[in-house]
Amino acid sequence: DAGVxxxxxxxxxxxxxxxxxxxxxxxxxxxxxxxRQTMMRGLELLIYFNNNVPIDDSGxxxxxxxxxxxxxxxxxxxxxxxxxRDSAVYFCASRQGAGxxxxxxxxxxxxxx
Amino acid sequence: DAKTTQPPSMDCAEGRAANLPCNHSTISGxxxxxxxxxxxxxxxxxxxxxxxxxxxxxxxxxIITEDRKSSTLILPHATLRDTAVYYCIVRGSSGDKLTFGxxxxxxxxx
Numbered sequence: 231d232a233g234v235x236x237x238x239x240x241x242x243x244x245x246x247x248x249x250x251x252x253x254x255x256x257x258x259x260x261x262x263x264x265x266r267q268t269m270m271r272g273l274e275l276l277i278y279f280n281n282n283v284p285i286d287d288s289g290x291x292x293x294x295x296x297x298x299x300x301x302x303x304x305x306x307x308x309x310x311x312x313x314x315r316d317s318a319v320y321f322c323a324s325r326q327g328a329g330x331x332x333x334x335x336x337x338x339x340x341x342x343x
Numbered sequence: 344d345a346k347t348t349q350p351p352s353m354d355c356a357e358g359r360a361a362n363l364p365c366n367h368s369t370i371s372g373x374x375x376x377x378x379x380x381x382x383x384x385x386x387x388x389x390x391x392x393x394x395x396x397x398x399x400x401x402x403x404x405x406i407i408t409e410d411r412k413s414s415t416l417i418l419p420h421a422t423l424r425d426t427a428v429y430y431c432i433v434r435g436s437s438g439d440k441l442t443f444g445x446x447x448x449x450x451x452x453x
Contacts, residue, residue, distance in 0.1 A: 261439065273443040321386050332441060334386025
């Protein structure tokens with residue numbers, strides 16, 4: 231298996247623009263997690279899905295952030311409008327059932343200027 | 344989920360054992376101890392987990408004290424590729440979330 235796939239790997243955009251990050255989980259995994267990592271706040275969970283349904287979005291910072299999972303093999307995290315403080319590395323992870331291990335993707339490094 | 348405390352940094356010589364401690368004094372009976380690591384610029388990677396018995400896999404060993412208030416991750420023969428930030432996480436058996444703290448930055452010296 232190719233593992234969790236994220237795209238793009240790097241994104242540079244200007245403040246006010248819309249940003250869409252993409253994630254393909256490992257085939258057969260029914261949980262999907264979005265995390266954000268910054269120097270100041272560390273690694274924090276934004277939202278997670280089970281069977282394509284959002285279960286907990288309490289970590290989503292504000293209404294500018296939205297996440298969708300239209301099917302079992304694809305999820306998006308959208309920021310509209312983007313702000314410089316959104317600059318971070320965004321990780322997607324997936325897990326199979328009640329398994330113990332989350333598999334993380336390589337991350338998307340977002341820079342908002 | 345219980346809070347964990349780890350030293351901010353440690354180092355060890357290549358080829359020697361690396362012993363990374365973690366305190367989780369408020370852990371409850373159904374909470375597991377997990378260890379993940381994050382090598383620079385990569386996503387976190389699962390290492391091992393345990394409930395109360397000691398555990399060993401191809402990557403590491405996990406020693407949990409009898410009162411379960413602390414644990415130690417052991418990398419038996421550290422290599423330069425083991426240089427990373429190591430996170431100790433406590434998670435309930437029915438919980439889905441992993442709460443990452445600040446971890447321990449391990450530097451393996453040649």
